Amino acid sequence: MSPDLPPTASDADPARIAAHPRVQRVPSRDLMLFIQRDFLSPTECAALIDRIELRRRPSTIADANGDDVFRTSETCDLDMSDPFVAQIDARLAAFAGIDPAYGEPIQGQRYTVGQEFKAHTDFFDPHGADFPRYCSVSGNRTWTLMIYLNQPGAGGATRFVKIGKTVQPETGKLLAWNNRNDTGRCNDASMHHGMKVRSGVKHIITKWYRERPWG
Numbered sequence: 001m002s003p004d005l006p007p008t009a010s011d012a013d014p015a016r017i018a019a020h021p022r023v024q025r026v027p028s029r030d031l032m033l034f035i036q037r038d039f040l041s042p043t044e045c046a047a048l049i050d051r052i053e054l055r056r057r058p059s060t061i062a063d064a065n066g067d068d069v070f071r072t073s074e075t076c077d078l079d080m081s082d083p084f085v086a087q088i089d090a091r092l093a094a095f096a097g098i099d100p101a102y103g104e105p106i107q108g109q110r111y112t113v114g115q116e117f118k119a120h121t122d123f124f125d126p127h128g129a130d131f132p133r134y135c136s137v138s139g140n141r142t143w144t145l146m147i148y149l150n151q152p153g154a155g156g157a158t159r160f161v162k163i164g165k166t167v168q169p170e171t172g173k174l175l176a177w178n179n180r181n182d183t184g185r186c187n188d189a190s191m192h193h194g195m196k197v198r199s200g201v202k203h204i205i206t207k208w209y210r211e212r213p214w215g
């Protein structure tokens with residue numbers, strides 16, 4: 001496939017991801033998780049942080065669980081018509097090898113000291129009350145791509161609690177994981193915790209792909 005043309009596949013090809021330069025696969029039988037440092041430059045990260053600062057709102061969760069402090073960060077829906085955001089979206093799709101049409105709009109997340117996103121999965125619970133609302137059109141989430149835009153003073157790691165792997169935030173570092181297991185079902189081993197920031201502010205972007213085109 002030409003690197004200049006957007007991918008047309010509905011799902012990622014892990015071999016293609018693994019073949020990108022500097023990509024590391026986290027050793028685990030239970031979860032397909034890749035890391036690439038320096039996916040974005042510090043300048044690109046700073047430009048995204050500026051946009052997140054301008055449009056942030058309190059973060060939400062699906063399937064309310066009675067815990068008011070489950071996700072205490074702020075969220076920003078990035079403007080996908082902004083050419084700068086659009087070219088980052090195209091690079092994410094090219095990295096995953098997924099047709100950009102399957103992607104949700106990129107979100108930014110911002111955590112100040114003490115804020116976190118407790119252990120959760122990114123897929124929607126097929127038996128949860130909110131499943132029809134979030135998934136009837138585009139299906140469930142498939143892959144998550146997430147990029148740390150900065151390194152907070154302390155804290156803010158992402159802990160994959162079921163496989164015992166903790167990833168430290170570093171400016172420009174990309175994580176990519178499959179939210180499904182080998183049989184294509186929702187994978188509980190993808191559960192992860194955006195841990196409390198202890199000093200400074202943490203910014204990330206998240207990109208979720210769906211089973212069917214986003215709409």
Ligand SMILES: O=C(O)CCC(=O)C(=O)O
Nearest residue numbers: 117157158193194195206
């Ligand atoms: O902040 C993190 O490290 C994780 C964020 C996350 O899991 C999410 O936004 O779904």
Ligand SMILES: [Fe+2]
Nearest residue numbers: 120121122192
């Ligand atoms: Fe998550």
